[in-house]
Amino acid sequence: MSAVIVEHITKTFNKGKIKALDNVSFSVQEGELFGLIGPDGAGKTSLFRILTTLWLADSGKAEVKGLDVVQDYKAIRKRIGYMPGKFSLYQDLTVEENLSFFATLFNTTIRENYDLVKDIYVQLEPFKDRKAGKLSGGMKQKLALCCALIHKPDVLFLDEPTTGVDPVSRKEFWEMLRRLQSRITIIVSTPYMDEATLCDRIALMQDGRIMQLDTPEGIVRSFNDTLLSIRGNDMFGLIGAIRALPEISGCYAFGESLHVRFPADAWTETGLRSALEQFSGLVIEPITPGIEDCFMALIEPHAAH
Amino acid sequence: MRTLMILLRKEFQQIRRNPAILRIIFMMPAVQLLILPLAADYEVKNVNLTVVDNNHSDYSRRLINKLAANDHFTLVGVTDNYKEALVTIEQDKSDIVLTIPPHFDREIIREDEAALHLSANAVNGAKGNIGAAYAQSIIADFNNEIRRELLAMPRMNPAPVIEVTTINRFNDTMAYAIFMVPGILVILVTMVGSFLASLNIVHEKEVGTIEQLNVSPIKKHQFILGKLIPFWLLGFVVLTIGLLIARVVYGIIPEGNLGLIYLFAGVYLLALLGIGLLISTVSETQQQAMLMSFFFMMIFILMGGLYTSIDSMPEWAQVVTRFNPVRYFIEVMRMVIMKGSTFRDILPNLYVIGGMAVFFNGLAILLYRKRS
Structure with missing residues (x-):
């Protein structure tokens, strides 16, 4: 009931x-x-x-x-x-x-x-x-x-x-x-x-x-995109550069790093690394999404970057 | 009933713990009743008089002496220049200027007629007005005096004199306190009734406790009664303290039945609490409630016959005062305390206030019921 x-x-x-x-x-x-x-x-x-x-x-x-x-x-x-x-x-x-x-x-x-x-x-x-x-x-x-x-x-x-x-x-x-x-x-x-x-x-x-x-768990499971955590020395420049890349569906600050989301077949980690090669101290790691990432993915179509 | 008792217990717990409310309830009547009746006194004393004596005769001197000897007047100067006298008015040194013309004595004797000139400072309207009236009556007195002197006095007095003596009924010494104290008492009871109750309800809104009560099985009428009853009782407390002060300090012992005052106060407080309730339903914060109460209080007090007699108001204003509950209670207070009026005498006022109580409470409950 x-x-x-x-x-x-x-x-x-x-x-x-x-x-x-x-x-x-x-x-x-x-x-x-x-x-x-x-x-x-x-x-x-x-x-x-x-x-x-x-x-x-x-x-x-x-x-x-x-x-x-x-x-x-x-x-x-x-x-x-x-x-x-x-x-x-x-x-x-x-x-x-x-x-x-x-x-x-x-x-x-x-x-x-x-x-x-x-x-x-x-x-x-x-x-x-x-x-x-x-x-x-x-x-x-x-x-x-x-x-x-x-x-x-x-x-x-x-x-x-x-x-x-x-x-x-x-x-x-x-x-x-x-x-x-x-x-x-x-x-x-x-x-x-x-x-x-x-x-x-x-x-x-x-x-x-x-x-x-x-x-x-179900909400996290329904998250189909690839999520990467990216860090660099020039975070401010980095966020602009990533958002300017094609087929990036989300990029937002999350603690000390950026969470970058894109369809699984759009980018590879190495491809992304070479696209951002002008930035020093670049650290890129794949991560599993949390509820907040799912929420950001859901509201992305509504909210402007 | 049980729920109501719980709410009342809570309310009294809170009131007991609120030093501000206790202070208002005990200090306000004491301070206001001790200070206001003594200060808010309409008797005009110390009218400053300047005389422009262009005559310098026996008659003019006698007139000046007569005026100066009067309690109400203080002779601040005698000059023979009107312009100079006017300057003293401008400087606020004198309130009234009396001008005696050059041939005052000759005109009285030869022509049986003489003119005097009075200028009153109307910036302080009451003082100017009343001062001029005093001066006129003294001059009239002086007039009679010299008329009698000038006429030969054979067997009977050819100039009949009617002397008027007045007795002030119900307040033989015209003591201002006896008149003011009952009125001020009404204002105090009114404040407790309308201010405190509405502030209290709005406080619950502001703090959000009303939400908790609204989701509990309390019924609306229980909530409203739980708020009204404590302040209804507090109104009586203030009234009692006030009557005690009136008796001890001013020696005012009601001519009529004290029970009548309490009976009327009971109904009156209901009406006032209704207004308070109404204010609390339309305001969201204590500040709003406060300002709104203030607005009503100003009108209630100024148009309640406390300071200015309703009979001397313009027609339209008298109509407005009929909607003012304060007016009715002040009337009843004065009637019972000064005249010793009976139940039958105050019945018309009781009807009106009863009607107001039903109207305001009904309206408040109606507005209150509305759920958004």
Whole structure:
């Protein structure tokens, strides 16, 4: 059974001038950790707001746990947990007060569902009398996750939970999600491509559309082009020279090197090397693509170099 | 009901922890009630008078002495040059210039008629106006005096004199505080009602906590009641503190039933909270809400009859004040505190405010319901 079904959802702003979501359809299986990956403005938050019954879509249909997001919004609200991208707990209440407030709102107590939040809450417990506004970024996110979980939701919506969180906390946060996944369906959005590989399935989003939807491995597998990592002494000159070559479908800076993508039969490594012979210190290595490379390949037709 | 209690508990937890709100609730009434009634005083004292005496007669000297002896006037100079006197007005040294013409005494005796000339500085309109009026009444008094002297006094007085004495009902000493304190109290209650509640709701929007509440099974009316009730109660707290200050500091003890004031305040606060709610639904940030509240407050205060009497406003302005809730509460406050009015007397005002409460809250809830 599908936990979430989205069919042809479209949402526009400014009387149709801005398309936040453009005919989006997908479904999320029970117990899945589903990732929405895309840059800012891709439409991830709009999608969350529609699924969490905060906004109405212009057209299309969506269901959460078999309940319609428009008709059954009251029932849905009892069964979902939502963690907005912006920290939205009461900063002037303490950790414990926040958690018990949200627990009692859903007619439950911290103790009743303690096992669900235990892993996270033990880390927060030393600070339970501290005001939420005084917590560090990572702690805030953990508290927000606790508050979204405390009523034992069936589906958890996490909108960019790790944005602005340090790398260690990010890693911890994802480990928690993996542990929760056995009991709860999770939909998470993130602009970080490295987090995509931790999901069961991901949807790559851009400009309100889903570009590709597959498992992280499936998405990497569908990458048919050749990808090379090229480094040289004059990186700036190099990037211009490569982009000027024929049949290069993508060339972008990636850390300290350039990732160059082209159809498999267009170039050979030696051919490329001789075309760039005027550059000193040239290092060319074939590499396996990551999610980010796949994403760049997908958006290339849309974005100018 | 249970959900409402949870929301209320949370709200009070937050209010208790917010030093700014506590300060506003306890300090604002104290400071405003202690300072404003003493400062916002319309009684015009110290009208500076310059006399241009071109006559230098007994009569002119008597008139000058009479004016100078009056409490309201301070004689700042006597000259015989009108231009010189006008310069003192320009320099703001005098407010009124009285010119006595050269043949003042002769005209009084021979022609039974003499003219005087008053120039008032209208830059400070109230002072000029009231000063001139004072001067006129003193001159009229002087006129009677000399008329009686000039007439022979046989068996009866051929010049009948009607003397007017006034009793100020409900405020016999015309104490300004008794008039101002109830009005200022209304303004304080109004601020708590409209400002605090709307700022509080908009704060939830601004911080984003409203999102969390919206995805929880809280119903709209529970959320709204959870916001209104705390500030409704706070309004009463401010009112009580204000009435206590009025009693202790100014000795103002309501002539009428105190319960009537609380009853009216209860309905009045509902109307005000409705306005606050309305403001919060149309603003996204606290700044917007603040500016909008400010706009309304200015109109409410200036057109509420606190400082300027509504009866002396132009016709159209009087019509506008009918839509001003502050006006009705100030009326009721003064009626109950000064006149000892009864429930029946305040009933018309109660109806209007009740109507406003229903209207504003209804409109706010209607706008609030709309989901984008």
